[in-house]
Amino acid sequence: MAEQARILIADGDAPVRRFVAALLVHGGYEVHEAADGESALQKAVSLAPRLLVLDIVLPGKDGFEVINSLKSNPATSRLPILVLSVKDREEDVVKALDLGAEDYVIKPFSPRELQARIRKILERSR
Amino acid sequence: MDPVRLLMVEVVEGVGVFLALLTFAIVINKALREVGEALDRHRRTLIEPAVFEYLGAASSRPQRDALPRSSSRRDRRLVEEFLLEAARVVKGETRDRVTAAFEALGSVREAIRALHSRRWWKRAEAAERLGLMRSRTAVAPLVALMSDPEAEVRIRAARALGLVRGSTSIRPLVSALADPSRWSAIRVAEILINVGVEAVDELLVAYETLPLNARVSALDVLGRIRSLRAVGLMKQCLSDAHPDIRARAAHGLGLIGDPGTAPDLIRALRDTEWPPRAMAAKSLGRLRDPAAIGPLRESMRDRQWWVRYNSGEALRALGPEGLEALIDMLSSDDPYARHMAVAQLEEGRVIDHFVADLTSNDAGKRAAAIRFVDKVTAAARIDDTTRQAARSAQEGVRHALSNILKTPSPAPASSPGKGDGGRS
Helix, strand or coil: CHHHCEEEEECCCHHHHHHHHHHHHHCCCEEEEECCHHHHHHHHHHCCCCEEEECCCCCCCCHHHHHHHHHHCCCCCCCCEEEEECCCCHHHHHHHHHHCCCEEEECCECHHHHHHHHHHHHHHHC | CCHHHHHHHHHHHHHHHHHHHHHHHHHHHHHHHHHHHHHHHHHHHHHHHHHHHHHHCCCCCCHHHHCCCCCCHHHHHHHHHHHHHHHHHECHHHHHHHHHHHHHHCHHHHHHHHCCCCCHHHHHHHHHHHHHHCCHHHHHHHHHHCCCCCHHHHHHHHHHHHHHCCHHHHHHHHHHCCCCCCCCHHHHHHHHHHHHHHHHHHHHHHHHHCCHHHHHHHHHHHHHHCCHHHHHHHHHHCCCCCHHHHHHHHHHHHHHCCHHHHHHHHHHCCCCCHHHHHHHHHHHHHHCCHHHHHHHHHHCCCCCHHHHHHHHHHHHHCCHHHHHHHHHHCCCCCHHHHHHHHHHHHHCCHHHHHHHHHHCCCHHHHHHHHHHHHHHHHCCCCHHHHHHHHHCCCHHHHHHHHHHHHCCCCCCCCCCCCCCCCCC
């Protein structure tokens, strides 16, 4: 069931990461956190989540590099990625989608909308 | 026992006891902190669902009833911390409920009280919290805080007002643009840019009352917000008596990108001062109106390097027709226009494209490439082409280029110095 799905959140901003994690736990998901690009890549492999919620601004490897690495690795190439970022420029959104992100949500966001988008991605990737 | 020795033993014992007590205190402190953190985590897991229930609720149930009921200071702090985390990332109806929760919990009242603290960092921190809480009741105290003697407190108050929004909070920010002695205009401008379209009306209303430096900043902010509502003022400012205003207005029109302003910007290419001409050229590149190609070609002959550069860049941005105009400028009788055309064609990698065609199997392409390189050579700015002739990865290109450069075509009819007096 989608409600049991494991989700990895990679966000360099601890309060934001905590809030999004709490929101998804409240939504019934199993949530894991990564504070930087490198640990996001490691956890994406070791935890095999159903979805990665990824910020673009990350310490070390940025979100674009993380998407690139995940999509070029056969073990993680099918992992759906939802970008959740404060970067709202058209070129950033297009770049993330072109690299293979499933969806792009700009901060600040509506919690209900984020949950709906996550639900849809998980349904599609089932 | 020897009294000296006795004293030494007592000193050692004393130090030992002190160190033992210190270690004990550190251990206890650490343990208490860890217990406190564990308790926080535990309480938070109990509080979070209730706060989410409240944030996600669609009913008009009183906030106080919906929020977790607890009289402990720990729980109140945790709820406030959690709401502050939410305040950073949520929007819409949920954001309004966060603000209502802060008001119901008394957090806004408490932060307003902290604005009167004697310690400046506490005032600054309280201002920042009030910005996240976005309560309208904080506007008046934050406006008052903009006269704080501490610069950091003033700027945090300004940022907080920018987050609270609404005309009563934006008006003092617009006024702050006019007071460079107490404010960094750049920081205030950034705050207003972040406010976005909500700041436009206040800026438009206040514009005429602002001094020159603030009017320049206001035009910059309006341009960066990119509101079409500012187009009328910007167009009017193209005829202002002050060149800085005209230049900033021309720049702003390019940022806004209203295609209807192309004729105004084309007229601004003939301004008596070079900054408005340069900005008009840059903006025409952003608008990409083909009608600007002719006037931009003319501006490639301008007395000022920046005008020529922006005109060339604008032509490049205009696509194939603009590039065609730049290639045509290689035959201009004006050496400065020719040089700028070469520079722009280099930057746009058009020269590379033609040079690569020198070894094409297609005879037509080869001939076109030779004609093009001939034009570049005749434009008398062949540094890059000479470098390519020496270093190109393809032997055929090196050879073909060397041959052309050894026998350059005659320069256009005019003498290179014609009309150059006073050019930068």
